[in-house]
Amino acid sequence: MNQEPRPPQIEPELEARIVALVLGEASDFETAALESLIEQRGELAALKQRIEAVHRLLQHVATGEADAEAIGDQNDWRLPDEQRSALLSAIDGTASGVAEVDRAGLDGVGLG
Numbered sequence: 001m002n003q004e005p006r007p008p009q010i011e012p013e014l015e016a017r018i019v020a021l022v023l024g025e026a027s028d029f030e031t032a033a034l035e036s037l038i039e040q041r042g043e044l045a046a047l048k049q050r051i052e053a054v055h056r057l058l059q060h061v062a063t064g065e066a067d068a069e070a071i072g073d074q075n076d077w078r079l080p081d082e083q084r085s086a087l088l089s090a091i092d093g094t095a096s097g098v099a100e101v102d103r104a105g106l107d108g109v110g111l112g
Contacts, residue, residue, distance in 0.1 A: 008043050018044065022051045 014037075020026045021034050038044045079087065 008041075010043060010047060014044070015047065018048050019051055022048065022055055 017026065017030065017034060018038075021031060026034060038048055078084065
């Protein structure tokens with residue numbers, strides 16, 4: 001079996017300390033120690049970058065400063081009107097061409 005190498009596991013305690021660093025809650029001594037570890041271990045640098053990105057996004061959302069680039073345009077999540085109407089009609093069972101289910105044939109499977 002070919003398995004991709006898994007990234008090194010980061011200890012939960014160390015992850016919590018890095019989150020505290022990003023949030024500005026680490027002491028000067030702890031900050032220096034963490035920065036040294038982060039320089040030595042690439043996976044810690046990547047974790048810190050991800051936490052910083054999430055923190056920035058949450059700050060923007062909390063302050064109401066989130067823009068379309070940061071969170072995406074809400075219209076990106078909506079189907080075009082014609083496709084949306086067809087889909088909703090199919091779900092409701094009112095679309096033309098939607099096959100009627102023979103409920104009598106479903107009694108044996110607990111759906112009838």
